[in-house]
Amino acid sequence: MRVRGRLTAAAPLAPLVWFKSGGAAQWLFEPKDADDLAAFLRDLDPAVPVMALGLGSNLIVRDGGVPGVVVRLGKPFAAVRADGDTLTCGGGASGILVSSTARDAGIAGVEFLRSIPGTVGGFVRMNGGAYGRETADILLSADVILRTGERRTLSCADLGYTYRHSALPDGAVVVAATFRGTPGEPAAIQAEMDRIAAAREASQPLRSKTGGSTFKNPPGHKAWQLVDAAGCRGLTRGAAQVSEKHANFLLNLGAATSADIEALGEDVRARVKAHAGVELEWEIQRVGVAK
Template sequence: MTLVLDQTTIRGKLTPNAPLAPLVWFKAGGHAQWLFEPKDMADLQDFLRSLAPEVPVMALGLGSNMIVRDGGVPGVVIRLGKAFAKVTADGVTLTCGGGASGILVSSTARDAGVAGVEFLRSIPGTVGGFVRMNGGAYGGEVADILIDCDVVLRSGELVTLTAADLGYTYRHSELPEGAVVVSARFKGRAGEPAAIQAEMDRISAAREASQPLRSKTGGSTFKNPDGHKAWQLVDEAGCRGLQIGGAQVSEKHTNFLLNTGDATAAQIEDLGEEVRRRVKDRSGVDLEWEIQRVGVKS
């Protein structure tokens, strides 16, 4: 697949056959046919307008909740850089770039005395990913705080979508295919910076105690089914420590898969499917992937 566009007009960075493993938390997987890092919003819009309509487009944040398959990702992967990573506060409203991390958003909120977004501190990703997947943890989720977001559609058109427009459900939105979230506005509530920091510290300590944060992992692997905890179903199915090649079910938290060193993306995905099979056999529950799996199997 070739890109039919005038590359001399591009002001950002366009890289062919770009390795994605270094950009995702699992540190495994194939290449992007093209990786585009736009200089600013206008550059992103111009690029998408000039891109042949049949070329698929996928946004990539911090790569924390993703398996990139070994055959790579066809089309264009778009990664937002520093130009999209600013966060400002106005009263209890936070305006956040799509490339801003949860740590930056929550820290900016703390400094401005804005409470209610502390849970973002615990989600390893960017605002664009949070908005797309209705990211949540520790009793909060994006659907609770999102006012609206600015989105560049696959056509290059800039639109503003409200939380209602996104049709949020658990870890899912109806964001259009190929769309890129470039900014979002979150509404918190007035709070004391010291109390906000204390809540962020509590969340960080809970994560450190229960999750394998220093491992090559992808975060929570499966959605919690109604009435169940995914980790408990996995544990009861005897999968704690289960291994396929270099991929392993974490012994610390069984809803996390690990790359113990040299796992392929296929081994990680196969391990997840084996866990799903064992849980189904043991409990009758169909676990749904929370981790996004993208690209082509080799």
């Protein structure tokens, strides 16, 4: 298949994800632009699965790797442009870049993206949120390329948002999104970003091999409190550990396999269920096949 971007067979994914574990992608495609991606998906056998990969922060790649094609949006999809109180963002743009661009343009209301270690595509797909705000609060529309190669612009309502979930079709790739904020003073926006960054630094194991928040907050509960109350803080499985600093984070202490990390998560779920009668739902995405 002819592409203008980069198509790599048997591409290791561990270096691209925060846990630094897991197998390879059968194919890794890094498109040159949206036209390249649309043509590639249009011509690809419909039976071949497609998965988008952002910064790899909220992800366990299983040790047997990921069949089909993993699409990774690089620099061609990382631009952010401000216009009035709106931000037009590439699907590969980071939350830090979006929030910093908003600050410089005097656009408030998107500071929370500073705290989410991901890209615009992931925010749109997962209704990413933190500190009382979520993507559904600011999204006007998203430009997506469907698995068929068809391009479509979806409104916020089209995405059917619920907590950490959207109705975005499987295999669709978010190539751009438009967010709306409110007018604000850059200094005040920076102060809010600083507050969020400090709170995150104080409470989360940011300098570790981790995947971010492991479990969704069940209605009426905080996941970390349930995990803590069930005696799971510091629990280990192989070289995987429940963080001592934040009980809703799992860590790779060095040589953990993805199987270790996922099994530890299941140990935690079982203990919380036995202790509190609450079924924790994974927030981290688990993809690929076991070894």
